[in-house]
Amino acid sequence: MSKYSRARFDVLVLGGGPAGIAAAVRAAESGSRVGLVDENLSVGGQIWRGGASDGKHSSDALTWIEQLKRCGVTLLCGKRVFHQPASSILMAESTDYVCELSYRNLILATGARERFLPFPGWTLPNVMGAGGLQAMVKSGLPIRGKRVVVAGSGPLLLAVASYLRKQGAKILLICEQASGRKLARFAISLLRYPEKVAQAFDLRKDITRIPLATSSWPLCAHGEQTFEAVTVSHKGKLQTIQCDYLACGFHLVPNTELPTLLGCRIRHGYVQVDDLLQTTVENIFCAGEPTGIGGVDLALIEGQIAGLSATGNTTAAQKLFPKRQRLRQFARLLDETFCLRSELRSLPSPETLVCRCEDVPYSRVREHTCWRAAKLHTRCGMGPCQGRICGPATQFLFKWSPDSVRPPVFPARVEDLAVPPIAEVTGELQ
Amino acid sequence: MTKDTYDIVIVGAGIVGAACADAFAGRGLRVVVVDRDVVGSGATAAGMGHIVVMDDSDAQFALTHYSQRLWQELHMELPPDVEYEQSGTIWVAADEEEMAEVLRKREYYQKRGVAVEVLNAGQLKQAEPNLRNGLLGGLLVPDDAVLYPPCAARFLMARAQQRGARLRLGASATQISERRVRFNDGQEIAAGIVVNAAGANAAELNPAIDVKKRKGHLVITDRYPGFLRHQLVELGYLKSAHSVSRDSVAFNVQPRRTGQILIGSSRQYGAEHKEVDQVMLASMVRRAQKYMPALGKMSAVRVWTGFRAATPDKLPLIGPCPGFESVFLATGHEGLGITTSLATAAILVDQVTGSKPEIAVEPYLPSRMAKEHVHAQ
Amino acid sequence: MPSELMVRVNGAAVPVPSGSTVAVAMAIAGQPCRTSVAGEPRGPLCGMGICFECRAIVNGIPHSRTCQMLCEPGMDIHTDE
Numbered sequence: 001m002s003k004y005s006r007a008r009f010d011v012l013v014l015g016g017g018p019a020g021i022a023a024a025v026r027a028a029e030s031g032s033r034v035g036l037v038d039e040n041l042s043v044g045g046q047i048w049r050g051g052a053s054d055g056k057h058s059s060d061a062l063t064w065i066e067q068l069k070r071c072g073v074t075l076l077c078g079k080r081v082f083h084q085p086a087s088s089i090l091m092a093e094s095t096d097y098v099c100e101l102s103y104r105n106l107i108l109a110t111g112a113r114e115r116f117l118p119f120p121g122w123t124l125p126n127v128m129g130a131g132g133l134q135a136m137v138k139s140g141l142p143i144r145g146k147r148v149v150v151a152g153s154g155p156l157l158l159a160v161a162s163y164l165r166k167q168g169a170k171i172l173l174i175c176e177q178a179s180g181r182k183l184a185r186f187a188i189s190l191l192r193y194p195e196k197v198a199q200a201f202d203l204r205k206d207i208t209r210i211p212l213a214t215s216s217w218p219l220c221a222h223g224e225q226t227f228e229a230v231t232v233s234h235k236g237k238l239q240t241i242q243c244d245y246l247a248c249g250f251h252l253v254p255n256t257e258l259p260t261l262l263g264c265r266i267r268h269g270y271v272q273v274d275d276l277l278q279t280t281v282e283n284i285f286c287a288g289e290p291t292g293i294g295g296v297d298l299a300l301i302e303g304q305i306a307g308l309s310a311t312g313n314t315t316a317a318q319k320l321f322p323k324r325q326r327l328r329q330f331a332r333l334l335d336e337t338f339c340l341r342s343e344l345r346s347l348p349s350p351e352t353l354v355c356r357c358e359d360v361p362y363s364r365v366r367e368h369t370c371w372r373a374a375k376l377h378t379r380c381g382m383g384p385c386q387g388r389i390c391g392p393a394t395q396f397l398f399k400w401s402p403d404s405v406r407p408p409v410f411p412a413r414v415e416d417l418a419v420p421p422i423a424e425v426t427g428e429l430q
Numbered sequence: 431m432t433k434d435t436y437d438i439v440i441v442g443a444g445i446v447g448a449a450c451a452d453a454f455a456g457r458g459l460r461v462v463v464v465d466r467d468v469v470g471s472g473a474t475a476a477g478m479g480h481i482v483v484m485d486d487s488d489a490q491f492a493l494t495h496y497s498q499r500l501w502q503e504l505h506m507e508l509p510p511d512v513e514y515e516q517s518g519t520i521w522v523a524a525d526e527e528e529m530a531e532v533l534r535k536r537e538y539y540q541k542r543g544v545a546v547e548v549l550n551a552g553q554l555k556q557a558e559p560n561l562r563n564g565l566l567g568g569l570l571v572p573d574d575a576v577l578y579p580p581c582a583a584r585f586l587m588a589r590a591q592q593r594g595a596r597l598r599l600g601a602s603a604t605q606i607s608e609r610r611v612r613f614n615d616g617q618e619i620a621a622g623i624v625v626n627a628a629g630a631n632a633a634e635l636n637p638a639i640d641v642k643k644r645k646g647h648l649v650i651t652d653r654y655p656g657f658l659r660h661q662l663v664e665l666g667y668l669k670s671a672h673s674v675s676r677d678s679v680a681f682n683v684q685p686r687r688t689g690q691i692l693i694g695s696s697r698q699y700g701a702e703h704k705e706v707d708q709v710m711l712a713s714m715v716r717r718a719q720k721y722m723p724a725l726g727k728m729s730a731v732r733v734w735t736g737f738r739a740a741t742p743d744k745l746p747l748i749g750p751c752p753g754f755e756s757v758f759l760a761t762g763h764e765g766l767g768i769t770t771s772l773a774t775a776a777i778l779v780d781q782v783t784g785s786k787p788e789i790a791v792e793p794y795l796p797s798r799m800a801k802e803h804v805h806a807q
Numbered sequence: 808m809p810s811e812l813m814v815r816v817n818g819a820a821v822p823v824p825s826g827s828t829v830a831v832a833m834a835i836a837g838q839p840c841r842t843s844v845a846g847e848p849r850g851p852l853c854g855m856g857i858c859f860e861c862r863a864i865v866n867g868i869p870h871s872r873t874c875q876m877l878c879e880p881g882m883d884i885h886t887d888e
Contacts, residue, residue, distance in 0.1 A: 135854030
């Protein structure tokens, strides 16, 4: 049996990325009992994984993480929330451990994940997400001297290319599906955001020598047992590049599964919140990417607003509204710049797998008229990832709408489903 | 408002509706099937997909046995995604009382030509090594099978369509009257016969019939090939299915062809909402772990609920709907919808076309509800 | 703290830098994490515990998400077939 414990918090923060960290710090400043739970072994989320990778990011991350460690927040790392057995109670587990976390107020800072689109060969080992390859390198994957093509869409591609190059990788090409004109407009618009200009400038220096192709995307990944080469399209011309890794991701989608399960209304794919970042559920707040993909600066502001809101400091929260407004415009800019072109809908061939958990090919999935029918009849989306990979893909490919979410929101041990909900908790975390 | 004319309109594209469509179309009748969702989306999507002979009553036996035979005759034509597997069932006995039930069942089945084998404790452990020690034995019914119901419904519906049946999805039926079904978008369908195969929602369209929702929970695990070979059911299952007033759980697990394990089962009364009920879920999982401790450490990928269509006497309603000339019922199958879908379709078509059914249909006639005074046990 | 530790991947001893995840150890060993339903070799895709392509058998426990698991000395790792 897993070791079992309970803990009670005034404010529970779910997600230890920038938004969650900022929320926990501000909430703790009011004297509330605050807990922060994250499934990774240390805080930072994705963008600050391993304490962040470069320049300004790095010092921001260090500062915030330092504050987090000093402000009395209970850190619950390595624990994955999987279920809500009763109102205001969440269950989390790790390898040999299950705990019940009850809260008065909950702040969801579940972040985002990469969007993957299927194309021939995308399931070969060493074809990874852009963030995926970066995460692997940060976790020890040797990359020095290895040849990498980075493809897909979004500012993440440039950030990843820059990071990998610093680790000694040979970035042969960056393929961005957005047009050169859109990128140029984006670059000019960045001037409105002083925080971003510095980051962009640093980035530009790092990747000056890496060829960047716009209106460009991968057509086919080649290889027998592992990835060996990629054919990319650039303004109609094809080019096949031999390399060791393909880092490919098409911008980001918000992690709205847990908010959905908890009853928060989702609007246009994002968690609906008011100005004080309260969701449609009274004691649940949401901050960061799930309210709109807007990057680390917006996440930090929203995290602070949520932390202040959840502890009743509405005046202090309101002081941050103007900055949030401005950064929300940046989020809209991101959306416009990196929206996916329709050519990408023709990438998969009939045999290309759409659901990797259940090995369901494109030809079988497209026979159906909606996500629900496809799921029921082909089992696409019924594997362990529960549609996190194939869901956004089919939403783009077929314009399908997502279905409801079922517990557990992540796979959990059967025995941990059997822990009964508790009415009144007074126990301490063991 | 458009009107179409068919011989048969079937409300409900679940396994029962699809089987009926296939059977009617096979007799050359013009059929249209309607459903507000997709094919096989109600209890058909939520249930376990067990094809099992049951002996709660002679009538239940007759229907399940007949239908199981029809599945066996059909199984070679089923496509791979239906995942038909003759895994067999083992009814598991944990105490002397249940072992006595094993022997009673054996006698009952043997008399009626159903292949069965009594397993002692050692044989049970050999057949299913992951069952806990200390169980007394069980009854193996090797001809029982499992399949994946949504794809079975889809196959039957597709075959019906090949034979000329039409399918209309997305509109919700709001009213059934003589030779007519009305929908929420204002459309109507006219047909010589209307069949209510709307499962747990059947009483929405025919308020006078006694079909109530009986909620169930299921858990599915990740793949563990070889862990489980047969569908396992505890004999206490019957004790709980007997009760018509108490919520209950029972040990019931099924191996999928994928190697995933389906863990059930639960029954709840008066629960109308779809959300997972934590108390029921916890209770069901603990019961399953009592029989197969190793389940505890397995990865649970998904939990869901569904609504069975339950009648007071545990037999389905197959035949003319009281108070109507042209409306028939094919509903109330509780946990045996998959098993009895084919036989339901057969005897319904027989009744409509005036052919002689293979089994006596009186026990399933909806008119019995008015005549009999059925006691809840 | 030692800068390297030894784990076993599909029976072979593999030295990995301290602080590496199990997914990285399998990559260093040139072994796929798992074999898909249709028999294809698979490795990590998302690197953040969401895609489940990195599942492997770790110390006998199948379906372990290796991209979020740190290597420990002597760990026994196998491709999840």
